[in-house]
Amino acid sequence: xxxxxxxxxxxGTPIHDEIVPARxxxxxxxxxxxxxxxxxxxxxxxxxxxxxAAADDAERYSAQxxxxxxxxLFLRGGSVLLSNEGNPMMTITGTSVEYHDTIGGACxxxxxxxxxxxxxxxxxxxxxxxxxxxxxxxxGKRDIVSNINFxxxxxxxxxxxxxxxxxxxxxxxxVDLRAEMDxxxxxxxxxxxxxxxxxxxxxxxxxxxAA
Amino acid sequence: xxxxxANPLAARDHARAMxxxxxxxxxxIPPVASDLPEDVAxxxxxxxxxxxxxxxxxxxxxxxxxxxxxxxQGDACASLMLFNAEMPTERLNVADTVKIQWNAYLEAxxxxxxxxxxxxxxxxxxxxxxxxxxxxTSNEAVNTRKYGEGRNSGAFPNGRDRLLLGAAxxxxxxxxxxxCINLFKGTRIEADGTITPVIGPFDxxxxVVLRAEMDxxxxxxxxxxxxxxxxxxxxxxxxxxxxxxxxTPTQDPIRNATPEGLRAFQNxxxxxxx
Numbered sequence: 362x363x364x365x366x367x368x369x370x371x372x373g374t375p376i377h378d379e380i381v382p383a384r385x386x387x388x389x390x391x392x393x394x395x396x397x398x399x400x401x402x403x404x405x406x407x408x409x410x411x412x413x414a415a416a417d418d419a420e421r422y423s424a425q426x427x428x429x430x431x432x433x434l435f436l437r438g439g440s441v442l443l444s445n446e447g448n449p450m451m452t453i454t455g456t457s458v459e460y461h462d463t464i465g466g467a468c469x470x471x472x473x474x475x476x477x478x479x480x481x482x483x484x485x486x487x488x489x490x491x492x493x494x495x496x497x498x499x500x501g502k503r504d505i506v507s508n509i510n511f512x513x514x515x516x517x518x519x520x521x522x523x524x525x526x527x528x529x530x531x532x533x534x535x536v537d538l539r540a541e542m543d544x545x546x547x548x549x550x551x552x553x554x555x556x557x558x559x560x561x562x563x564x565x566x567x568x569x570x571a572a
Numbered sequence: 573x574x575x576x577x578a579n580p581l582a583a584r585d586h587a588r589a590m591x592x593x594x595x596x597x598x599x600x601i602p603p604v605a606s607d608l609p610e611d612v613a614x615x616x617x618x619x620x621x622x623x624x625x626x627x628x629x630x631x632x633x634x635x636x637x638x639x640x641x642x643x644x645q646g647d648a649c650a651s652l653m654l655f656n657a658e659m660p661t662e663r664l665n666v667a668d669t670v671k672i673q674w675n676a677y678l679e680a681x682x683x684x685x686x687x688x689x690x691x692x693x694x695x696x697x698x699x700x701x702x703x704x705x706x707x708x709t710s711n712e713a714v715n716t717r718k719y720g721e722g723r724n725s726g727a728f729p730n731g732r733d734r735l736l737l738g739a740a741x742x743x744x745x746x747x748x749x750x751x752c753i754n755l756f757k758g759t760r761i762e763a764d765g766t767i768t769p770v771i772g773p774f775d776x777x778x779x780v781v782l783r784a785e786m787d788x789x790x791x792x793x794x795x796x797x798x799x800x801x802x803x804x805x806x807x808x809x810x811x812x813x814x815x816x817x818x819x820t821p822t823q824d825p826i827r828n829a830t831p832e833g834l835r836a837f838q839n840x841x842x843x844x845x846x
Contacts, residue, residue, distance in 0.1 A: 419746040424667075435764070445749065469687065469689070472672060501661075502687075517761040520675070
């Protein structure tokens with residue numbers, strides 16, 4: 362029997378293990394103390410990620426509070442993901458990717474028309490996934506705020522130039538997140554097909570919750 | 573009991589005697605400003621207010637209106653949220669603003685984009701160029717750690733609660749307080765992602781002029797930048813003026829500056845095709 366390499370070093374015992382297909386949303390509650398592991402199965406797949414406090418979903422992940430508190434734009438091992446009220450929601454306890462993005466936001470049908478042209482309006486997008494997942498629990502458009510893009514690389518150059526560039530992930534690379542409070546995690550496994558960072562090819566990811 | 577407390581008419585007279593008092597930080601109603609651009613008629617002035625250090629203000633502005641912010645003493649920080657006035661679920665999207673324009677540093681010609689692929693406001697003039705799209709604003713927890721106190725009703729109010737109050741005046745709530753931009757206080761980003769705050773204080777009188785490209789709700793908080801390194805809670809008054817202006821014409825240079833921006837304007841024009 363061969364050991365599952367995606368479970369190596371995982372803290373706790375898996376209680377939920379799911380492959381999220383290419384382009385799909387995912388919604389799951391992670392209790393305080395549990396660890397969520399995201400595995401980039403085929404490499405350079407952006408995992409758009411939002412967090413809501415389970416007790417009060419008007420409290421949610423804030424990219425601006427998070428980067429201000431750590432004085433750095435990139436999310437790395439040890440980064441504490443803060444809410445809009447300044448409370449720790451999750452901590453990145455381990456990652457085999459050097460850093461992750463939280464300034465690039467999520468693609469939407471509407472932003473795609475600006476970035477790539479009006480012919481892309483009908484394509485599936487991350488905001489559609491976030492809405493679909495959140496609507497199941499009564500959250501709507503007002504609840505779509507800044508997000509994390511795990512495995513995505515968005516450097517800012519000296520003149521402020523900024524863009525999603527070549528991914529720095531690879532098949533089997535992962536990130537571990539420990540919940541610091543009971544959280545609802547909404548994920549869009551990014552369906553973007555106009556960006557070279559994922560070779561124009563969305564791929565599945567694996568979500569493992571361990572307790 | 574004093575005479576004022578004992579006698580309601582004396583209290584009335586006392587209250588009325590305060591009318592007409594002038595202080596630095598207040599709205600001027602009806603608006604008056606002696607320094608409008610030459611082509612702006614006095615009757616087109618819409619809003620004249622000086623926001624206190626630690627204060628906030630909010631206003632609904634029609635498409636075409638110009639909004640001028642002046643950092644009167646060189647130490648203001650305008651944390652700005654924007655909503656589509658007729659459909660406030662549409663709001664400023666800071667991530668799209670930087671991503672779509674391929675650049676994070678705001679300056680004249682840059683657009684403030686909504687989450688619906690439209691331009692809410694554009695930056696017409698800017699002699700500051702120290703602005704920040706990344707850091708957001710302070711909250712009660714931050715100010716409590718930094719200044720020993722951060723309550724909205726206390727001596728060191730925080731930006732988030734000020735933005736929340738401004739949003740609440742339009743019937744909006746906690747879910748509507750979205751990522752903001754900071755005008756006048758800047759950040760530079762190093763290659764490794766390190767954020768270097770550019771806080772000043774700067775020369776007095778620097779200004780930014782924005783143009784409303786849609787009917788917008790503007791909410792402005794004037795609190796110290798969240799990464800202000802100074803120990804003291806440091807902030808100075810912010811002057812706001814707005815005047816009527818023409819809707820952006822098709823030959824406008826900002827509208828046509830980039831293909832992404834042009835499509836954002838086209839999406840606005842499509843929205844107003846009614």
